[in-house]
Amino acid sequence: MTLIQTDPPLAEPVTLAELKAHLRLDATDEDGLLEGLIRVARTHLEAVTGVALMSQGFRLALDDWPQDAVIQLMRTPVQTVDAILLYDADGVARNLDLSGLLLDGIAHPARLVVTQRPRPSQPINGIEIEFTAGFNSINEVPPELKRAILIHAAHLYEFRGAVSADMQPASIPAGYDRLIAPWQRRTL
Incomplete structure (x- = not known):
């Protein structure tokens, strides 16, 4: 991670x-x-x-999905999840559908549940979650x-x-x- x-x-x-x-x-x-x-x-x-503290962008790279359904995003407060990328064996990224997400952006750290969890083909950093965290003002x-x-x-x-x-x-x-x-x- x-x-x-x-x-x-x-x-x-x-x-x-x-x-x-x-x-x-x-x-x-x-x-x-x-x-x-x-x-x-x-x-x-x-x-x-x-x-x-202030609004900024982050990328969380994972080798695979965690055993339990909850992904800890390591920052709080999370405003939005902007993209979830899944990499194939050739390193080509595919965007996952964001419609089934459950985000607890104010938890410490923020937590995310992704219902669609296809396995990445790339063994290291095969999943990337891009998100925006921080206070707006x-x-x-x-x-x-x-x-x-x-x-x-x-x-x-x-x-x-x-x-x-x-x-x-x-x-x-x-x-x-x-x-x-x-x-x-x-x-x-």
């Missing part, structure tokens, strides 16, 4: 102005750095929670997740000289885990 982001979000859930107000900064000379820190904080939050993003991004980006900004941008996130600020706890994936 492999999850690939196909379309990045068109906007970040926290604006540059919000982060600058949080940091009490007026100068514009570090705007590029701050925008990068917002992106790093969002990406980290999405990775540890499985929540797509900044206003829909839960406030505790926006706050987590703000404090994480501020923390990264505080240590900007000690750790290079390509090595971020180097650490997590105090209180971050409590903010995101209700959104984290729990496994046994």
Whole structure:
């Protein structure tokens, strides 16, 4: 099972102005750095929670259908299932009919039931499910997740000289885990 982001979000859930107000900064000379820190904080939050914060496209590749009928899409909230592709032995894709799908887009992770389940002929990544996940607007993003991004980006900004941008996130600020706890994936 492999999850690939196909379309990045068109906007970040926290604006540059919000982060600058949080940091009490007026100068514009570090705007590029701050925008990068917002992106790093969002990406980290999405990775540890499985929540797509802004609308973005994904492709889930499967070798075969799961034993039970439920497919976990690894992201939430899922807005739409855009396509299900089944590959033959020559690597040619065939679109499956989407009419018989049952989607629980707000489950954590989102769940999908596909009634038509023909076997793929390609032994590796023979099934691809393309879907759109995330909140439609900044206003829909839960406030505790926006706050987590703000404090994480501020923390990264505080240590900007000690750790290079390509090595971020180097650490997590105090209180971050409590903010995101209700959104984290729990496994046994």
